[in-house]
Amino acid sequence: MLKYTNYAIVASFFCLWLNSFFTETTQIIIAFSLIFSFGILHGANDLLLIQSTNDSHNRISFKKILTYYVLVVLFGVLLFYLIPMLALVLFIFVSAFHFGDQQGLYFDFKVSKFLLIVYPFIYGIIILYLLFYFHSNEVEVIITEIIRFKVPTLYINEILLTSGLIFLSISAYFYWNFESFRKKLQAELFFLVVFAVIFKTSSLIWGFAIYFIIWHSIPSILDQIKFIYGSFTFSNFIAYCRNAFAYWLASLLGIGLLYFLFRDKEIFNALFFSFLAAITFPHVLVILKVMHKKNTKSA
Template identity: 25%
Template sequence: MKKIEASSKTFAIAFGLLYLFFFQEKEWISYVFFTLVMLTVGISHGAIDHLLVNPTIRGKELLLFVGKYLGIMGAYLLVWVLFPLVGLLLFISMSAYHFGQSHYLNEVQDKKFQFSYFLTGLFFLLLILWADFEQTSAIVGSVLIIDGYQDYLLYAVLLSGFLSIISGLFNFGRSFLKSLPEIIILALLLSHLPLLLGFAIYFGFWHSLPSMMVEYEVLKKQWPSNRIKKFLFQLLPFTVIALVGMAIMIFFLANRVSSDTLIFIFFVMISLVSAPHIWYMDKFLMGNPQN
């Protein structure tokens, strides 16, 4: 699995470099790559949260899980509708913690390291937003006007990056030092990429795929044979439901709102799915019982 992760990250970095050197004027490449990542590992890595709760879950227990999942999504949707700025800040905060946690999947997960997770994820998220500030500003403009704040965002990037390094060294020592070259290379690449491509590379290859491989390593114990096939089969139901729901919403809105607004709405939909996923995934990684 480590070879798969290393190979996929190498591919992602190579793709990003190829884009920078040869295809920067072809904006459609970013959209295609972003779509492919979301259709494959992006959405599907959260489609088996119910199995992380209980690998044999079914019947009433599964319905109760789905009810809780939809309840969290519904509550968060209300936050977006009533307090959109709070919804945006919650999304950034939750995602920062969740993405940062993915950098330490090979370490012992512990609550005392949670601030390190948050700082690491926050650094990369803010970096991606700062790197393409013009599009970031256009997308979040309906919720928060950030024109003229690019320098302040850069200060936040530098501060979170510095603190994440200090925290990483303090909590993980040599293992963090070994990962530091990868972090630097990734940060340099993301600082030059457009928003959607940068997010797709980071979200897909430094979060979704590593998380999916951890899920597979745990769940494969339930299957004596054809493990990969059975794992992929388990991903399908909720992946299809999520994709169909998002596709219907995007189709309905496509000719009614601007492209930037449509992208923002898509990220809102992602945030709704992410809220319960982040909760259950953290419980799973921390080794606590799921209720």
């Protein structure tokens, strides 16, 4: 993964350089194209991942897995419709942990389960709120559309500062007590600086696309392929895409239907992000199960 991060840094700044050549409309088209391709693809093989985590003597049928998965997605959609404020907070929390967890903050030293959850969660909160901080006005508009009323303040500065202090405090403890974690911590602090530069110098959608595709979706796809097939090869990547195609297409059709029905309405952005959030909830649960399986094998 260290070799990939070198490519990711170069690719990120190359995208920032391209930023100066693209109009805002072009950026939006390219960004959504990437999100609809690699972004949705990285969560389209969840059913196969679930099957791969099940032991042969305790294997759940495909239909039952599909039923559970669809129910979780429908629950997410219903929650956004009935209690959008609660759904949005859950989405931010779940996404934050998922983003932090994808950074690979795993410890080769004994630490409490509480810190195993809190540390990547706080890291993910910092990533999200760095993006929110540099584009607070646009974020406020989108959130207002989602929850259907305007909040007095989003407390972006306060949350970012608080999470930053907590992250630095825990990091200082790890740095002081566990020498094996020091290089990893130095790298992650550098990556946060890279993310800040990306978010500061790009638009909301372009900055999010750079992070979401280069730093989250592609590394996740690589990890999933290695977990399912044992190694990453081009043939395994093709097999991964083939297995994911039906669910990737179903997600695109769902988004396309939303656009067709609500493209001229102000609520489309809210519906779009709500749909993405709904399919994120089961994906995060699947990835957590995968990571638990990997840790169990390596233990």
